[in-house]
Amino acid sequence: MNHPQIAVFARSATENTTYLRSIEGQKSLLGRTMHDLGFDAIHDEIVVTSALAQAILTFRGAANGEEAPIRSIQGDKTHIRGLGVTAAVGKVTVDPEHNEIVIANGDNTILVFDRLAQGNVAPKRILGGPDTQLKLSGASGTCVRTDPIHNLLLVPTGGIAGGRVLIFDRDASGNTPPRAVIQGPVAMGNQFEVYAPQLRLVSYPHGSNIEIWKIPLNGVSTEPPLKIPAPVGRGGNTETGIVLDPLHKEVIIATAAGNSIMTFSVPEVYDEWPAAHPVTSTNSAQK
């Protein structure tokens, strides 16, 4: 990995379209490898980790060139553990509605920081312990996402190879069990996304299908996903990223080894489904 920029493209960009701007350089504090990032559309900010320096960086939404982050979280009070065996600190999400930044940490914990936290600050909540069933493993670590509408925190346990998705109350802390589970196995790339209005989780494993899973509010769901065949070619079988564009009913896929970003029309993520695709669940999310 040569040049750890964040390049920004028009939504309409296609092959050989030059980026509009790029965040890069020493002052940016960016470094390899960015396996995840988030955009805060309420406060117009970009949130990303600087994994090799065990830090969370926040940039202006319009940041350009060699620009410093407006805030950074780093230091011994943070509990942030670096990239390495699990690479877990690479994954971050921002919950703008509740002013929080959430990361999956290398020590099998979920750290939640105030969005405006700056410097060497402790997380406002730590979720971890045997009852949580957290297993933040996988070569590229674990992605986390929140559902601000239903107040959920979603944490996969199996990474690329596939596993369960644990669903916690958004503000769960300590050694708290999940309130619900998608039994899966839910395989995914570096990222997954949540479309909260429809209670759906969207992932892109293995380079061929966009998978749409229903999110249960309680219990264990064994419902299979809706699969949309959408192959990406080179790199599809390795790490991928995914993000949703609800306005245009599109899904955007990044392929690491493919060095490409592909946009698919996938209204199934956003539209109502026929009643024939129910989520079945048991009464308990306990193991």
Add this chain to the structure above:
Amino acid sequence: MCPDKKIDRKADGAILAAALITAAFFATAAAFTAGAAASSATEDTSRLVSVQHLPVDLTACSSDSSVDAGLSANFSAPGEQSLFAALQRDPSQRGAGQQARPYRVPNSEQEEKDAAEARAHGARTPLRTIRDTAPTYSAVAVDVNSNEVILQDNNLWEYQVFDRLSPTPAGSNDISQPKRTVRGDKTLIQFNNGLYVDPNGDIFSVESDTGDKMVRFARDASGDVPPKAALHTPHRVYNLAGDEMRQELFATVEYPPQVVVYRKDASGEDEPLRAIAGDATGLDAPHGIAVDEKDGLIFVNTWGHHSDVDVAGTGKWFPPAIKVFAVNASGDVRPLRVITGDKTQLDWPAAMKFNPENGDLYVANDIGQSILVFANAAKANGDVAPARVIHGPSTRLRNPTGVALDLKNKEVWASNLGNSSATVYPLMADGDVAPLRVIRSAEESKRGVNFGRTAAVTYDPIRQEILVPN
């Protein structure tokens, strides 16, 4: 401190045997196995796509567990599984703090074929694709004996060989024609950054991310051919330098940070002879590396990202720097000298080359859009300004990450990540100088997207923009 060799080899004869088989494989039969891996993967992947159909209704696309099982098994190409299983189990710590990773053989041709086949059978096609169809040149080397320039391409997974005197393309849309291209899954080339050419014309190229390997090709290699040797390296290697006097190769590893030193003829699962690693070294995200054989020194530049992988909350940032070590340094040693400070102009420094004839150290300075030249580098220390800086609009430098010296013809080459080109200047060039010649693989106005492993993405609904990190 050498790389940790905690593995109890006697305790696991099977692992050792597998590793030996692996080494033999790399030395003698890389082509066969790469082909076999691709072939095996073909079968499984074809099985995957053959069962996919456009949904006639929503339930038609629900989960098929047998397909999923096949996919999971196929994540590591089946042809590699027996061969590389030992690598996944082997805890021999491929460099300090590293966990052994599977050795991935590229399978891109089959992936593209499968995607096309699936789309032909109704799978969804992308509305738009952002990618660069031109090379992204990450490194450059010069073979003075054959009068050739080698350019490593991080985007299309290849290297191209050009005549050293290839003229600048006449028209603004004209491009330079390579003499040879080494590209394809058999080559094992992926996100390669480091490049070294030895006096015999052998080309050494090291991969920085998904491949974890260094490949070695003969000068006349061309097409989709296997390397004459491949060495399994630690993950996150960035750059490469050779020491012909001692017959050693030096590689920087970004994280956990270290410099690993191999015998020049190392291959397969050969382990480093020694490593420089530890807090005292100041190797905070090391990138470029150069060897001063005469004075017995190595120069390593660092970006300053610091943390202990095993200890939470140890993250720090330090300014970029060039650290100087003895060529035989090993373990957690302090650098002899450190060049750092505002005067240095270092800004994401990348490849470096040392001129033994006058002691100049050349630095490809990515974000500075410059080539920095530090005089008397063996003695330089502290906040030292470069003696010369090649920089300015006339230079056509754009994100230079590679640099090479041609001492025979008194020239310095730069590879430009940002515009698919290589530019060459007089060895003692300074300031805003026009290149003597330009090798270009895209139009003159090219602005590359600089993609290098786009593993994630996010969306800005305010501006309707797509944000892509490397």
